[in-house]
Amino acid sequence: MIRKFLKTTIASLLIITSAIGLSACGSKNSSNSSEKKEIKLGVSPGPYNDLFNAGVKPILEKEGYKVTLVNFSELLPSEVALTEGSVDFNVAQHNAYVKAYNKEKKANLVSIIKIPTVRAGIFSNKHKSLNEVKQGDKVFIPKDPSNAARAYALLEKSGWIKIKPGVVKTLATQKDIIENKNNIKIIEMDSSQIPRSMNEADYAVLPGAIEYMAKIDASKSLLSETLSDDLYITVAVDGKNKNAKWAQDIVKAYKSQDFKNYIKTHNSKGYWVLPDDLK
Known part of the structure; x- marks a missing residue:
């Protein structure tokens, strides 16, 4: 991608x-x-x-x-x-x-x-824990292929989704999801729009650069990505x-x-x- x-x-x-x-x-x-x-x-x-x-x-x-x-x-x-x-x-x-x-x-x-x-992270203006996720929650993620793939890897790390075995995590897409136990609605959008749209979502994945430029406190991340080399x-x-x-x-x-x-x-x-x- x-x-x-x-x-x-x-x-x-x-x-x-x-x-x-x-x-x-x-x-x-x-x-x-x-x-x-x-x-x-x-x-x-x-x-x-x-x-x-x-x-x-x-x-x-x-x-x-x-x-x-x-x-x-x-x-x-x-x-x-x-x-x-x-x-x-x-x-x-x-x-x-x-x-x-x-x-x-x-x-x-x-x-x-x-x-x-700066690591990508899951943030929310409505929830204080990933455990508060419920059926049909909206999750905003970046739409560009590189950051979208990282977002899907992070959502898998959260336990909300599973990605098809064998898929390279840096190339993952929504089509590679094989399990979504909470039926969360994953909505891809321009990264720069996510910070100003967070009140419309239950959770959002923010790329590190966007998080930094929007001056969002990194300590408020509910889950951060694991950085590979x-x-x-x-x-x-x-x-x-x-x-x-x-x-x-x-x-x-x-x-x-x-x-x-x-x-x-x-x-x-x-x-x-x-x-x-x-x-």
């Missing part, structure tokens, strides 16, 4: 790709330099760019780097720019997305480090740059004590889940 989503969206970005390709001619030459001190971050809306700007960028600047932010309206154009070389890295995708993108686009993006991630957000670069000094300095910045201290003092609401490398 991630692959299908990427295929249809990439098709609509051909004009963008061409434009970026022209503008990237000069920037590709600069991104080949392992020692360069000016690097470009492809920025799309979400908490991970905010975290980078506040907690990592200052560390890199102390090391003499100039970080330029290149803004995009969503993640996919940022990935295209990274593939074409007009930006050097981005910090807004999980490794499952990178793999699907590479397969669809015949690209060579590489995740160089897993970073703190492929679902942690990562720093992605073109494969040819993975060993460049600037790329490894980004890795070092995330692993630094300064960044660990930042997370400790800016995680009072429990949004950020740290991968083992950063604990």
Whole structure:
């Protein structure tokens, strides 16, 4: 489903790709330099760019780097720019997305480090426990394939549904449900609409980024997803740059004590889940 989503969206970005390709001619030459001190971050809306700007960028600047932010309206154009070389890295995708993108686009993006991630969770404005679920309750979940699959995996974790054996959890759809003992009504909708629509539902599954941007307290989650390695957000670069000094300095910045201290003092609401490398 991630692959299908990427295929249809990439098709609509051909004009963008061409434009970026022209503008990237000069920037590709600069991104080949392992020692360069000016690097470009492809920025799309979400908490991970905010975290980078506040907690990592200052560390890199102390090391003499100039970080330029290149803004995009969503993640996919940022990935295209990274593939074409007009930006050097981005910090807004999980490794499952990178793999699907590479397969669809015949690209060579590489995740160089897993970073703190906000988990999807089940929330409710009407109930204080999953045990309060009753027959026919409405449950809102995201409709985009990647987040929908994660939502179905989370609903299975709650015990409300069962997914057909053998189905890859990151590809699950509503058609893969083989048991729904409470006959809950699962309604797929645009992720950004879920927070403002929660009073119309009994329960809702919120992706981590949406939960963060809507300023919903993570501690109010009735159940949070279990993050597999492929679902942690990562720093992605073109494969040819993975060993460049600037790329490894980004890795070092995330692993630094300064960044660990930042997370400790800016995680009072429990949004950020740290991968083992950063604990």
